[in-house]
Amino acid sequence: MSGSIEAPGQLVRGVLYTISKDEMADLDVLEMVPQGIYKREEFLVLGEDLSWHKANLYRLVTPKGPYTASKSYVDLMIEGAHQHNLDPEYIEGLDALRRSLD
Numbered sequence: 001m002s003g004s005i006e007a008p009g010q011l012v013r014g015v016l017y018t019i020s021k022d023e024m025a026d027l028d029v030l031e032m033v034p035q036g037i038y039k040r041e042e043f044l045v046l047g048e049d050l051s052w053h054k055a056n057l058y059r060l061v062t063p064k065g066p067y068t069a070s071k072s073y074v075d076l077m078i079e080g081a082h083q084h085n086l087d088p089e090y091i092e093g094l095d096a097l098r099r100s101l102d
Contacts, residue, residue, distance in 0.1 A: 013090040015080065016047070016055055024056070031058045074098045 019027070031038045038058045045055045074097055081091045 012045070013081070013086050015084045015086075016045070016053055033058075036061055068101070069097065071098065071101050074101065 028034065028040060031040070033040055037060065039061050040056050040058055043055050043057060044052045047053050074094060078091065078094045078098060080086075081094055
């Protein structure tokens with residue numbers, strides 16, 4: 001694994017997807033990896049199935065935040081959280097974040 005996590009052991013809600021190498025290459029372009037804006041790092045994450053899974057995460061190369069998430073990005077997170085039946089408390093937190101952006 002190449003990346004380091006600032007808060008190891010902390011819970012992160014989300015969904016893991018399996019995609020092809022071509023799809024990963026397209027995602028790298030979308031996330032501006034070739035331009036050096038973001039980098040893709042691989043981590044091991046413990047799933048709800050209590051198995052370890054490899055997961056890729058895109059991170060800014062030179063973070064200067066804190067950054068405010070865009071409304072449209074948070075809307076996508078909320079939609080995905082509902083679609084995948086993530087924890088209701090997590091969704092409530094996303095809803096609160098979205099309201100704070102109005």
